[in-house]
Amino acid sequence: MRQNIVALLDWLAAPERMKLRLFLEGNLIGVLTGFVIAAFRYLLVLSEEALPRLYAWLAAASPVWTTAWCAVLAAIGYVLYRIVRHEPMTSGSGIPQIEGILAGEMQMNWARVLAWKFIGAVLGIGAGLSLGREGPSVQLGACLGQGVGRMARRAPGEDRYLLTAGAGAGLAAAFNAPLAGVIFCLEELTKDFSPLVLMGAVAACVTATTVVQQFFGLAPVFHMGDVPVVETGSFFLLLVLLGLFVGFVSLAFNRSLTFSLDTFAHLKLPAWSKPMLPLFVSVAFGFALPQVLGGGSPLVDSLVVCDYGLTMLCVLFAAKFLFLMVCFGSGVPGGIFLPMLVLGALAGAIFARLAALAGVLPDGLAVDCMVFGMAAYFACVVKSPITGTVLIMEMTGSFAHMLPLILVSMTAYLVSELTGGRPVYEMLLSRSLAIRDRARARIRAGSRGRRA
Incomplete structure (x- = not known):
């Protein structure tokens, strides 16, 4: 038996069977990633359901309990500080780190990052920080992909393919969007439509999504209900205006991220206290505007069923935007992917309100503007319009809207291109x-000074 296994492994190790090997290893990575992301999503869903009830109870309870909750948040903030200090690769989204590894500029201890990123993201996002699970999911999948490559002792080139496949599987599992995971690998991570990249990515993304669906079902991440089909020709000008509106609104995103990171870096506060700031801010939002807590999936769902006025939509957009900047600037583990889509949905809802007041938007099409707004915001900020289009189709179940999604996404993309915008993860x-x-x-200058 052992001889047969050894013979099979030797047969698979031949260079001409690399695609088959990538396919088989991609399936293994997909299974592992699916289980890890399923556990990750489950814990964050529990927190999304518990936080509104907690703040409702705190509002009616004695202030002593609010003080106790602030003490818990302070402890969480200190733990997050220790995690990031112990393993700097866990900071922030995780997607720029993966791109850095693929570019040969960074290295990662996959097992250590896997453990600490999981714990840090669950603590931070679960406590109410306005950060997304998708960036961490990409990094968790990439850790598993790299781990499989290292344990199988693959060559550096093949190891990169497995890391990429794991990253795509993480996105696919987080969003229940296997095709978007594959396109993300090709368009954003490698910018290479290689059949070798494709082989591992397809296997990993499909398998990871299949595993996650066993726990969460086939339902899309966003529950948009019935999204009316829009004839692109009849609403061409309106769709272009929507793309322009969301594109210009999203121009402040990248600059604000940089400003927030720089501001936190120069704050004259102890480093251990900085992660506590956004956690304390979350308490104020928990009482005043709980919709902006966490990643934001419930907020997008509420836009469909709640009749928010224009003023309230603008307040929600501003609050979500500012809270995201404060959270991300602190450097704690957590992504910008999902909050970015939430901002796009809010921008689309604001445009729909304005268009309705102007009398140019028929009744019932506001939900279309939200869906298209998500794709446009993503396309402008990330500058990956194809990934954004496919992702929103899979996340909302709106597969009949490919043409308007592409039109709006490319319009927003051109706004970023013409104004000199850079892809956020590259930035x-x-x-x-x-x-x-x-x-x-x-360090080098100090060393030379000591020698002199």
């Missing part, structure tokens, strides 16, 4: 590498 990676290079230069 964050460049910032991290610049900080690293400056730190290395200071």
